[in-house]
Amino acid sequence: MTNIAITDQEYQEFCKYLESKCGIVLGESKQYLVRSRLGPLLSRNKISSMSELLQLVVSGRHRDLAVEAIDAMTTNETLWFRDFYPFEILSGTIIPEMVRRGKPLKIWSAASSSGQEPYSIAMAIQELSSKRPGLISEASITATDISSDMLNRCRLGVYDNLALSRGLSEARKRQFFDDAGDGKMKVKDTLKRVINFRQQNLLDSYSLLGKFDIIFCRNVLIYFSPAKKADVLNRLADCLNPGGYLFLGASESLTGLTDRFDMIRCNPGIVYKLK
Numbered sequence: 001m002t003n004i005a006i007t008d009q010e011y012q013e014f015c016k017y018l019e020s021k022c023g024i025v026l027g028e029s030k031q032y033l034v035r036s037r038l039g040p041l042l043s044r045n046k047i048s049s050m051s052e053l054l055q056l057v058v059s060g061r062h063r064d065l066a067v068e069a070i071d072a073m074t075t076n077e078t079l080w081f082r083d084f085y086p087f088e089i090l091s092g093t094i095i096p097e098m099v100r101r102g103k104p105l106k107i108w109s110a111a112s113s114s115g116q117e118p119y120s121i122a123m124a125i126q127e128l129s130s131k132r133p134g135l136i137s138e139a140s141i142t143a144t145d146i147s148s149d150m151l152n153r154c155r156l157g158v159y160d161n162l163a164l165s166r167g168l169s170e171a172r173k174r175q176f177f178d179d180a181g182d183g184k185m186k187v188k189d190t191l192k193r194v195i196n197f198r199q200q201n202l203l204d205s206y207s208l209l210g211k212f213d214i215i216f217c218r219n220v221l222i223y224f225s226p227a228k229k230a231d232v233l234n235r236l237a238d239c240l241n242p243g244g245y246l247f248l249g250a251s252e253s254l255t256g257l258t259d260r261f262d263m264i265r266c267n268p269g270i271v272y273k274l275k
Contacts, residue, residue: 003049004035004042010054017058022070022146023203023224023232037072041065071147078113078219080167081120085269086216086247090121091128093266094245095136098213104138108209108239110202110217111145114163115154115187117216118143122191123176142209144200154197157187202232211241219249230257237261237274246272 006014014034015026026033038053045065047053056062057069081087098105105125109118118141129136145151158180164173177185200209202220215236221229236246237260246261248254254261254272261272 004039006031006034006050006054010051013058014054018073019225022074022201023228024073025223025225038069041068041072067148071149074146078116080116082117082167083250085266087120087124089266089269089271090214091124094214095125095128099136104140105136106212107139107141107214108212108216109141109143110215111220112143112154113145114150115143115157117218118195119187119191121216122194123172125194126191139194141195143195143197146199146201148199151197151199157192158184160184203228206235206239209239212239212244213241214245215240216247218247221252222249226257233258234260240274242274244274248272
């Protein structure tokens with residue numbers, strides 16, 4: 001029988017480890033979250049207690065287990081076309097403005113989780129291209145996540161009925177998905193072709209990613225300390241081409257963190273433009 005109890009000291013040590021590796025700040029009294037997220041790793045790795053698992057992870061003696069633990073702690077639910085307004089702003093204002101330069105459009109979806117955001121961006125681009133033929137000559141999306149497991153799911157692009165019901169219309173299901181059997185649907189190759197999935201820790205260097213016109217970094221920074229938020233935001237600014245745009249989550253703000261962007265109110269919603 002496995003023991004999932006965690007002492008206060010073990011919890012504090014794991015919190016420090018998690019923040020150092022991926023920026024996430026758990027805060028006080030979130031032991032229940034650690035137990036629920038890491039519990040399945042015990043039987044999978046034949047470990048008898050949560051104490052032993054945390055010691056193996058924090059000590060660095062078991063690299064594969066550490067990767068599994070970080071994957072489990074950084075996996076968050078997401079929606080198709082989450083909050084709607086970023087995709088309306090993207091299609092209605094930003095893309096038409098950007099493509100006038102005559103250069104390929106480059107978009108980065110940071111922390112793409114199970115793929116709903118980058119695929120939603122790709123759908124928005126295809127829909128705009130259908131409405132305005134010839135407007136977009138070339139577009140590419142780089143989708144990154146810290147979790148290798150999530151990235152494998154993204155590349156596969158197969159979703160069950162529950163995942164498909166969260167923000168995706170029937171019309172879009174018919175247009176952008178094929179039947180994969182067993183009540184699941186698979187993203188069409190036409191969407192996959194414009195997306196490059198790759199692993200990226202937001203605390204690490206972005207130098208190999210290149211420059212972008214638009215960055216989506218939504219509902220990620222809420223888990224970071226103020227110092228790490230400021231660091232990530234300034235490095236995201238470095239990744240944007242002149243006049244580039246940054247989308248944050250609805251509850252996220254740049255206040256007190258960086259002065260490198262102008263806030264643009266779009267009614268509804270807010271987007272930030274590089275100064």
